[in-house]
Amino acid sequence: MPTYDYKCDHCGTVQEVIHRITEDPVIHCPKCLQHDIKYPMTRLISGGVGFNLGSTETMAWREKRIRAKNNAKLELKQMERYSKDGGGTLVPNVGGVVTESWSEAAMLARDKGKDSLSYTQKVVEERSTSKESGVNDQKWKAAKDKLNKS
Numbered sequence: 001m002p003t004y005d006y007k008c009d010h011c012g013t014v015q016e017v018i019h020r021i022t023e024d025p026v027i028h029c030p031k032c033l034q035h036d037i038k039y040p041m042t043r044l045i046s047g048g049v050g051f052n053l054g055s056t057e058t059m060a061w062r063e064k065r066i067r068a069k070n071n072a073k074l075e076l077k078q079m080e081r082y083s084k085d086g087g088g089t090l091v092p093n094v095g096g097v098v099t100e101s102w103s104e105a106a107m108l109a110r111d112k113g114k115d116s117l118s119y120t121q122k123v124v125e126e127r128s129t130s131k132e133s134g135v136n137d138q139k140w141k142a143a144k145d146k147l148n149k150s
Contacts, residue, residue, distance in 0.1 A: 006041035008032060015041065072147035079143060092122070102126045 002021060007014045008029035017027055027041040091098055092105040094112065099105045103126065106119035 005044040007044050008039055008041050010037070010039040013041075014044070069147065072143060075143045076147060079139065092119075 001018050003016050003018050005014055006017055006027045008031065011029060011031050013029055013031050015027070015030065017025070019025055027043075029039045029041055032039045092102045093099060094105050094108045094114065097108065099108060102119055102122035106116045106123055109116040109119060
């Protein structure tokens with residue numbers, strides 16, 4: 001049932017009253033009744049609180065879940081789009097000599113007496129990257145799991 005606000009025209013007291021929409025009760029001021037005076041109260045028109053389908057916590061939780069799912073889908077799309085052909089890619093080389101893989105580049109750098117530690121990250125990525133799609137399998141699996149969880 002809706003809540004209505006009533007105000008006393010005599011003393012200005014405001015009171016909330018719950019009743020049906022179809023009812024139009026005559027409400028008397030409780031303060032004025034204490035002094036044996038019956039003043040009717042006038043119903044106030046208010047903006048109300050609106051229509052609410054759930055608590056804000058529930059709505060926030062749903063929004064967060066939807067965003068997480070959309071982000072996971074976007075991450076998969078980006079991985080598919082930029083896998084093999086997308087964007088600029090680094091070519092494994094040592095001092096301008098192009099090699100077939102980062103592992104070979106690291107070995108060549110070692111043989112030439114250069115620092116091979118800078119190739120370590122690329123070698124690890126190369127080992128976890130699918131030869132067919134060019135996508136990092138670990139990242140792909142993590143993105144797929146993230147999508148399935150949400």
